Amino acid sequence: MSFLAERNIELDIKRDDLIHPIVSGNKWRKLKYLLLDAQAKNCKTLVSMGGNWSNHLHALAFAGKELGFRTAAFVRAHKEQRLTPTLEDCRQWGMELIFTNRVDYAQLRHSFQWNHFSEQFPNSYWISEGGFSELAIKGVEEIGQELDKHYDHIFLGTGSGATLVGVAKACPESRVTGVAAFSGADYLRDQLEPYLKPQSNWRIDTEHHCGGFAKSNSELELLVNEFHQHNDVQFDTVYNGKCLLAIKDAVEQGRVKQGDKVLMIHTGGLQGMR
Template sequence: MFFESVKVPNDTILNNGIISLKIKREDAIHPLVSGNKYRKLKYNILEAQESGKSSLLTFGGAYSNHIAAVAMAGKKFGFKTIGVIRGEEISTKAKDNPTLDFAQQNGMQFHFVSREDYRNKYDLEFMNRLGERFGDFYLIPEGGTNSLAVKGCEEIVTKTDKAFDYICCPVGTGGTISGIINASFENQKILGFPALKGDFLKKDISKFANKSNWNLITDYHFGGYAKINEALISFINDFKMEYDIQLDPIYTGKMLFGIMDLIEKEFFEKGSKILAIHTGGLQGISGMNQYLERKKMPLLK
């Protein structure tokens, strides 16, 4: 199922007469192009087709959900895909990396660059070099966030979600929460749980969001992007055992940890109805477990 209309179930996690919490299972859309990646790619793929492009070029790290999703979607729709990957040192280890190996098996060509070059990836000179090397391509930004991605993410919220007081979602580049904000209903509050340190994402979100009914909860990043500790691992494993829902450790796991902690701290008013968005990202678990094994830490089950 690629870029068709989909009905996503809302699983009840908590309903104790004081607080109601449900999870919108965007991860269930597709096993590999799931959650917000499905939403972000939908209109970008359509635009690439209408523009007559034959190649998609995008950026990402070694375990990027976005890289895996673009490779899979590109294969499905007949595009050549190019992934500009952060870290030249990874080039000899791609086969040992489950995300990159998956992307390569789905036809993605890699271009490994230094971390310094990667920081300047949108500079005109760097983009010109990419054009000279790979020819004409359709550019999808890192993480997939642009106006078309936001348009796709607006479809996460539907009329059936009108009864919720709060909608919570993980935040990476800000595209998903922007779409949710734009599609939200009157009197709803949108809470974003960044996977990165700091409050800087507010500026990026404000570029796309057309309402002011939102805020970022910045206390649950666990040290920053891709950072994880044993408390979070235990929470994710216990959550799966209790509710039979797998959470990813980068985004949704941190958000649900935060929501449950805030409920315990009585952050939400009595009678609140909360909807949490599961944005997918489960393909990254195998790569995270490689890292945890090297660190001699408990694994995600």
Template sequence: MIVTSDFENIKINNQVYLKPEYLIHPYVSGNKFRKLKYNLIEAKRLNKKTLLTFGGAYSNHIAAVASAGKNLGFHTIGIIRGEELTSKIEANPTLRFANSCGMQLKFISRQDYKLKTERNFIEKLNAEFGDFYCIPEGGTNDLAIKGCEEILLQADHEYDYICCSIGTGGTIAGLINAALPHQNVLGFPALKGNFLREEILKFAKNKNWQLITDYHFDGYGKTDAQLIAFINDFKKKYDIPLDPIYTGKMMFGIFDLIEKGFFPQNSKVLAIHTGGLQGIEGMNLKLKQQNKALIV
């Protein structure tokens, strides 16, 4: 699998710069590459032949594991939330892509999916599929944090604020650990609720961070006309695509905070573009069904 992370930060305006992690790889992009890097190395070291992981219908993580597994010679298994999706693989761009990469998909109920971290549930999967290397939902574990700590480079020391979107909390934990004392790490959750703080604290070593919880747009996978218009306008102005689940909400939040005077004058803000662009097609399918404006 050929990847590169040698991309310069992009100047958006006099205060905001963007780190284009989405350019690392067309399918294993952004934080998914960072999270998988050392997990895949460990799977190889343990001589594992199969990767098993978890995700929802439009999961960036599922798509990334499927692509990485295909390129590196692993058999991959995706445990997918929602039994009703069994007959909808071809209609779902993420599942269709994962399937085309050779990923074996197993659909389970939402109730059973809640058991995904329990030992008995994992043992049942072992009995069904044999030996495998298990990667948690979203990819977040100690090895994933190690990979995410490599996002920030020496050239990024000049920034006062480091911003990223949050799903499971692994990426921001790595950024927190790698940030310098003078840098503030801001996380923009894509989900409602305060549970993420506890998840982040499992891995984060420093205290120079905070969650900005006002830009989830009513929850995970939710959008509105204002957000879609912002994403399309951003693409038109800067030729940079944003996904509607994560980076679109983060960038909307950053611009709104600037207007509200949140950032001190002359401070420099670095926004981490964590990828997730494969999710645009699925979101557009939903928007089209609702007769709403699409992401261009």
């Protein structure tokens, strides 16, 4: 890619998207210890929440089925609307979908109390939206053990921030940037800080959401297509494409300097593009 070659900048891609065809990218990282914990506690049902195209629910439904759990999810969608391919898969893998309106969904997200649901889902294990938890962060931290060189910068797509926290903890000598996939993500700074204190090797890029979650524009589409043609690596435009766009701007604006070593973590998510 010319924006890298012109400045002698090395960009490596960590292909976590290749971990598994379905439980790919950061999904495997975030779910690993949660699923082990659910098994250790002898829970029978995994319950979580997500949107129409949720990579998290998709991975959870599949992993749950493979491991013999029942799965259920609060889904921000209307019962009457046609299921997305993501939710079709989830249902086919046995996940019970509980259609939830926007207001109730927001309430679940902000003031969730598991004891309200313990009768509805006895002997079950709650996994928060996007899997955010200490155990998810622990799983992500394992990325650090797999890197065999130092990177000046690490970039990755950000939603809940669990992946950013795990990578920033695992790589304290690198500058880690989480590129927010949605607009208005400034609040994440305060939310994530307690997990990372006293570290300051991280930042959230709120400039490359391209209009909001799952929104796109021609610049983003062009860049993702060009990268695919040159490198045979496919990115989704929801998380990873935006991350690449942020890297390009950081290079062009001089925040990534000539000779710097840069890593982008491919967090998977291609199923959502169907």
